[in-house]
Amino acid sequence: MAEKLDKVDVVVIGSGWAGGIASAELSKAGYKVVCLERGKERSTKDFIGSKDELRYTKRHELAQDLTKQTMTFRNNVGDDAIPMRKHNGYPIYDEGTGGTSVHWSGWSYRWLPFDFEIRTKIIEKYGEERIPKDMIVQDWGVTYDDMEPYYDKWEKTAGISGEVNPLGPPRSDAYPNPPMKESPAIRLFTEATEKLGYHPFRMPAATISQQYVNPDGETINACVFCAFCSMYGCDFAAKADPIVTVLKTAQKTGNFELRNNAHVKRILHDGKKATGVLYVDPLTLEEFEQPADLVVSAAFFSGNNRLMMLSGIGEPYNPETGKGVIGKSFTSHYTGIGGNSATAFFEEKKFNTFAGAGALGSVIDDFNGDHIDNTDTDFLHGFNISIFQDGAAAIANNRVPQGTPYWGKEFKEKSVHYAHRYLNIGGMQGTMPHTHNYMDLDPTYKDIYGDPLLRITAKFTDQERNMAKMIAEKCADIAEAMGADIVNTPPVADDAEMTSSSVNTHAAGGVIMGEDPETSAVNTYSQVWDMENVFVVGGSSFPHFGNSNPTETIGAFAYRAAEGMIDYLKGDGGLLVESKTRKETV
Amino acid sequence: MADEKGLKPGESKASQAPDTSRRRFMKNSGMIVGGVAGGSLLGGLLTNQFKSENSTPVKEEKKTAEPTQARMFFERYEDFVVLEQATERILPEGASGPGAIELGVPYFIDKQMAGIWGINGTDYRQGPFTVVDPPVDQSSLNRGQIMVTGLRKMNDESKKRFDVTFDKAEEDQQIEIMQDFESSKVKLRGVSSAGFFGLLRELTMEGAYSDPLYGGNRNMAGWKMQEFPGAVPSYADIIEKDEFVQRDPMSLTSYQQKS
Structure with missing residues (x-):
């Protein structure tokens, strides 16, 4: 029998950026907030002296404990899914205070006006017949102009260092901090892309260029380019994450409690409204019921989907009929397709690539969204291309030109020779949802508490393969213009197929937002259509995946959602946005 | 196969040319390796053999153990x-x-x-x-x-x-x-x-x-x-530099806080 705890105003599930922002905003507004974090207590103390590539990059020290739970994966309905038993190149996701938002690299982009009105804009430009039958393309229900203030707010909280994207959408303000220092590799990319007629700009970075105090009064230190960044917590508290910003802000209010070792099993409800959550302490296996007026699920795309399914909230998506919403439109910046990048080898130049920072880079937006004309492309949406110098650590740093064996004498001599004589240019592609890419509960595999795991069913289409090929071509052109002696691009096989290791931290969908409860699970305030006092925040709400990193857009929507939560708690209940298709019964 | 060029006595000889040494040991000692002759005995005898063959001073061997x-x-x-x-x-x-x-x-x-x-x-x-x-x-x-x-x-x-x-x-x-x-x-x-x-x-x-x-x-x-420098606190001084910077590597044993 679960022990019933005292009721609070708000219970937040997860302490990453999404849950951290909700916690800060609601506790600042005077509400009593309890944040339940599945993993252990972590602070900046844990990251001091953590410059250990084997432990953090290879063994994924910060990633979630897979002995307790994971996800399963298959390509097709009818296949048996297999569990993702270990973390691959990119971890599945993290746990512990700050969640996955601790190990991130800090690439901080706004998505385009095109992204939020994608269906309307594609039809306007190319006609409805251009959208393949199995591709789900939905407007998000908001415009970029609606989102601009939230983007601005998030950038100021995180102290983003950057320069304005010359092709980017309008901004109400400049970045709060100037771009990071420029390394020779980045200068080379900038010069080459300018020569090719593109519009390079410095990557907007949450690895901060100077010490900064954010509007909540939290200090983020200046990055010193130590290069142990992506996959690490920052040694110097110089990377914006929830621990040094929003969780600290919430703590200061006196209205906030972060409860670690609290794995939420169910959102409890009476069919109409949530009454709280049921959670288990993974250390003692004691169960607790935490009653609350408002439940915020911010448990990563996977946790959010699984909680909705296990709790029986919303109608599960059916890939055969296309009906239902929970689990629909799984997307990710899939890895393992090939293409997508080029490696530039130089015989005469050596770069200090052992130095760097997670978001030290430069980028072009010329092929993003509707900056690229899809009339003659064999895909919809687009991609960005960037160079980044995040620190080439020794184990992973063994790039050799194609045709070189993968081990042995020649491999060793060349991998040592080229260790500081190559640069990588990479793209990130927008990912469109398909009817056959979705999530549900696995019928076979369970977590240690006996609950079924989340199952992903997904496969590549020519949309992804074709875009990966074009990205490789464009990256190769840039590598040539940079003066490389050898340019390699990874091949894309015509039958390249997705595997479980294609799924990484950039994954989204399943509890998507929209204007219509028939096709979406939450409204644009991340409020669940079918249960008004549950807000599901994070990448799970993306109807498709834009072509750059998701964190800033998650942060912006978390600020919007928090505003909605406060309105909801202040008001008389009900939905914050009227459903387009159905009349609410009050 | 592995030659013995540049080997330091007692350091990695047994691992680098194990079978040469093992054969030599068995030939010289007449012992059959296995059951009776356990690891430490074997190791000790092998070390002694290297010592005598290379006339290595005992002092140096201790340093590299x-x-x-x-x-x-x-x-x-x-x-x-x-x-x-x-x-x-x-x-x-x-x-x-x-x-x-x-x-x-x-x-x-x-x-x-x-x-x-x-x-x-x-x-x-x-x-x-x-x-x-x-x-x-x-x-x-x-x-x-x-x-x-x-x-x-x-x-x-x-x-x-x-x-x-x-x-x-x-x-x-x-x-x-x-x-x-x-x-x-x-x-x-x-x-x-x-x-x-x-x-x-x-x-x-x-x-x-x-x-x-x-x-x-x-x-x-x-x-x-x-040419990887290991765990270095800051590269703020070199991040903009054009020339390649070489430095002696530093490992976590010197980087991390110690009592």
């Missing part, structure tokens, strides 16, 4: 010498610098297999395991079991094809066998041979280039070879 270079996972010396030779074929000594054996890679792997990584201590391990001829992470065998299984099969293949154990086979013969594992031409029980080979290669790279605290990358020689 590394108590961490002993096996905690691989039970059979026969398996370990296969591991030594296989890792050396993956990352051989050459013009660029030391090879896997000198870098301590085999002992690194031994330590890794004895610990959490070897028993898949952070993986999801609930059944059923349904994949046929599985990759490493879908195998019901743990990584330690996979290593032993694969190394023994490499030895069996060598005996079958060349009538000699893997560690005594010619380099070309060793490479041929390893290539057949890499391309899944050899069948293993419980794991794909390509999966085993991928694990072996990955562990070799990790042993050569990880922080020396794990027992590989001895004397930071892997980092020196790659």
Whole structure:
């Protein structure tokens, strides 16, 4: 029998950026907030002296404990899914205070006006017949102009260092901090892309260029380019994450409690409204019921989907009929397709690539969204291309030109020779949802508490393969213009197929937002259509995946959602946005 | 095969040319290795032999003795010498610098297999395991079991094809066998041979280039070879510099706070 705890105003599930922002905003507004974090207590103390590539990059020290739970994966309905038993190149996701938002690299982009009105804009430009039958393309229900203030707010909280994207959408303000220092590799990319007629700009970075105090009064230190960044917590508290910003802000209010070792099993409800959550302490296996007026699920795309399914909230998506919403439109910046990048080898130049920072880079937006004309492309949406110098650590740093064996004498001599004589240019592609890419509960595999795991069913289409090929071509052109002696691009096989290791931290969908409860699970305030006092925040709400990193857009929507939560708690209940298709019964 | 050029007595001789020394020992002593002559006795006798052959002063040998270079996972010396030779074929000594054996890679792997990584201590391990001829992470065998299984099969293949154990086979013969594992031409029980080979290669790279605290990358020689500076607090002073900056590497033993 679960022990019933005292009721609070708000219970937040997860302490990453999404849950951290909700916690800060609601506790600042005077509400009593309890944040339940599945993993252990972590602070900046844990990251001091953590410059250990084997432990953090290879063994994924910060990633979630897979002995307790994971996800399963298959390509097709009818296949048996297999569990993702270990973390691959990119971890599945993290746990512990700050969640996955601790190990991130800090690439901080706004998505385009095109992204939020994608269906309307594609039809306007190319006609409805251009959208393949199995591709789900939905407007998000908001415009970029609606989102601009939230983007601005998030950038100021995180102290983003950057320069304005010359092709980017309008901004109400400049970045709060100037771009990071420029390394020779980045200068080379900038010069080459300018020569090719593109519009390079410095990557907007949450690895901060100077010490900064954010509007909540939290200090983020200046990055010193130590290069142990992506996959690490920052040694110097110089990377914006929830621990040094929003969780600290919430703590200061006196209205906030972060409860670690609290794995939420169910959102409890009476069919109409949530009454709280049921959670288990993974250390003692004691169960607790935490009653609350408002439940915020911010448990990563996977946790959010699984909680909705296990709790029986919303109608599960059916890939055969296309009906239902929970689990629909799984997307990710899939890895393992090939293409997508080029490696530039130089015989005469050596770069200090052992130095760097997670978001030290430069980028072009010329092929993003509707900056690229899809009339003659064999895909919809687009991609960005960037160079980044995040620190080439020794184990992973063994790039050799194609045709070189993968081990042995020649491999060793060349991998040592080229260790500081190559640069990588990479793209990130927008990912469109398909009817056959979705999530549900696995019928076979369970977590240690006996609950079924989340199952992903997904496969590549020519949309992804074709875009990966074009990205490789464009990256190769840039590598040539940079003066490389050898340019390699990874091949894309015509039958390249997705595997479980294609799924990484950039994954989204399943509890998507929209204007219509028939096709979406939450409204644009991340409020669940079918249960008004549950807000599901994070990448799970993306109807498709834009072509750059998701964190800033998650942060912006978390600020919007928090505003909605406060309105909801202040008001008389009900939905914050009227459903387009159905009349609410009050 | 491994020549003895540049070896420091008592340091890595036994590991670098194990069979030469073992044969020499057996010939000279007339003892049969096995049951009775245990590890420490054998080791002591071997060390004495090197000492006398190279007229090495006792003082210097003591200086280079590394108590961490002993096996905690691989039970059979026969398996370990296969591991030594296989890792050396993956990352051989050459013009660029030391090879896997000198870098301590085999002992690194031994330590890794004895610990959490070897028993898949952070993986999801609930059944059923349904994949046929599985990759490493879908195998019901743990990584330690996979290593032993694969190394023994490499030895069996060598005996079958060349009538000699893997560690005594010619380099070309060793490479041929390893290539057949890499391309899944050899069948293993419980794991794909390509999966085993991928694990072996990955562990070799990790042993050569990880922080020396794990027992590989001895004397930071892997980092020196790659011109990787290790754990350095700040590069703010060099990030904008055009010229390549070389510095002596620093490991976590000097970086982390100590009492």
